[in-house]
Amino acid sequence: MVRWLELNRALPAGQAFFERELAGLAGAGKRRVLISGGADTGVTALVAAAYRLAGVEPEIVFVDQCASTIAQNSLFAAHLGLKIECIQTDIRKLDCPAVDAIVAHSFLLFFEGQMRQQVIAAWARNLRPNGVLLMSNSLAQDEGDWISIKNQEEILRRKNTLELAAKNAGFESSAAIEIAETAARFWQSSPSRPPAITAANLRTSLEQAGFCVQSILSANVAPVSGPMAMVRASTTTRARAEIIACKAGERSALLAAHCGAAPRPGLTNA
Numbered sequence: 001m002v003r004w005l006e007l008n009r010a011l012p013a014g015q016a017f018f019e020r021e022l023a024g025l026a027g028a029g030k031r032r033v034l035i036s037g038g039a040d041t042g043v044t045a046l047v048a049a050a051y052r053l054a055g056v057e058p059e060i061v062f063v064d065q066c067a068s069t070i071a072q073n074s075l076f077a078a079h080l081g082l083k084i085e086c087i088q089t090d091i092r093k094l095d096c097p098a099v100d101a102i103v104a105h106s107f108l109l110f111f112e113g114q115m116r117q118q119v120i121a122a123w124a125r126n127l128r129p130n131g132v133l134l135m136s137n138s139l140a141q142d143e144g145d146w147i148s149i150k151n152q153e154e155i156l157r158r159k160n161t162l163e164l165a166a167k168n169a170g171f172e173s174s175a176a177i178e179i180a181e182t183a184a185r186f187w188q189s190s191p192s193r194p195p196a197i198t199a200a201n202l203r204t205s206l207e208q209a210g211f212c213v214q215s216i217l218s219a220n221v222a223p224v225s226g227p228m229a230m231v232r233a234s235t236t237t238r239a240r241a242e243i244i245a246c247k248a249g250e251r252s253a254l255l256a257a258h259c260g261a262a263p264r265p266g267l268t269n270a
């Protein structure tokens, strides 16, 4: 909702990355994609668009623990005629027929260390051998950098702007106020959990679960933005990373081709 109202219905960050990587998978006949903690319809739209641009219909497994998100994505998928299975569950409990790829967008940061490892283990369990994990996430320089003092003036300014946007979008005044107050309460808290995700601890966690990390691109340090993000008193920019990891398979040829390959143009291994 916040993305819809504030960011002019924008797709999530990393659109070019997901489009490129998912088009490659589509071309290789890998159509079955798990969206892990997709939230609103942004990530579903991104995955559907990437496959359809490549001329392939995806088979999406959408997993989220929130009922309203499941309902929202089911309606959206029906509207687009997408083949989708929406499963309301804790991702750590998921056991579904294996998928070719997993898309996780700003998701891992919600889990503290041990739970985070359980999420990654669930991904590995539900991914085919040689399947691919694609992630977009902000990365910290330091594991201790997960809690922040919020900028109160910025929260108030943003709350008022969101309320106005909701009214302009046709919400009744009481609903617009509720949306803005709910978002402001959310911005006050810190959704991220310790330790903060760094390139180093992410690589270790993925490898521990049997993934081979192909690349962690964290080149673009950008202003803090997005529906969840709130400028801190001290930080106004952060690095956003695009991560590719493969699950080791019994036949390692494809894996070797993926993981042994030189980084693609524009990517830096971190």
Ligand SMILES: C[S@@+](CC[C@H](N)C(=O)[O-])C[C@H]1O[C@@H](n2cnc3c(N)ncnc32)[C@H](O)[C@@H]1O
Binding pocket: 012, 036, 037, 038, 039, 040, 042, 043, 063, 064, 065, 066, 069, 089, 090, 091, 092, 104, 105, 106, 107, 110, 228
């Ligand atoms: C902030 S959203 C993720 C953002 C979204 N992927 C995006 O970038 O647009 C977090 C989502 O994860 C879901 N979630 C949190 N913990 C979960 C869990 N253990 N299992 C499944 N979904 C979970 C929440 O319900 C919420 O929809």
